[in-house]
Each structure stands twice: as C-alpha cells, then as structure tokens.
Amino acid sequence: MRRPLFDFKHPFFEPLWRRIAVVAVSLGWGGFEFLNGAPLWGVIFVGFGAVAAYQFFAAPS
Numbered sequence: 001m002r003r004p005l006f007d008f009k010h011p012f013f014e015p016l017w018r019r020i021a022v023v024a025v026s027l028g029w030g031g032f033e034f035l036n037g038a039p040l041w042g043v044i045f046v047g048f049g050a051v052a053a054y055q056f057f058a059a060p061s
Contacts, residue, residue: 030046
C-alpha cells in the first residue's frame, strides 16, 4: 500500500487549532499569491488548503 505524501492523520494535527491554522495559512497565502500576480502559486496553495480542509473536517475517519 502506498503511503500518502502528507499524513493528515499524524498526531501533530490532533489539536483543533493546528488544523484550523494549517487551512487558514494555506488559503491566506494562496490569496496573497493571487494578489501579487502569481496565479500558479495561488492555485497550488489554495488547492492544498482545500484538500487540507476536506481531510481535516469533512473526510470520514
């Protein structure tokens, strides 16, 4: 079985504030990149933020 590139189930992410911070910083940085004219990096960071939000808050355990 393949190991994921990023382990969203790692114990480091157990506190709620860390999960919220990862999502907020990723989405915020993506917005910053869009505002500075770097749409590729914006898409990358917003995409990571969206995946993290789904894995942390919506995906079944």
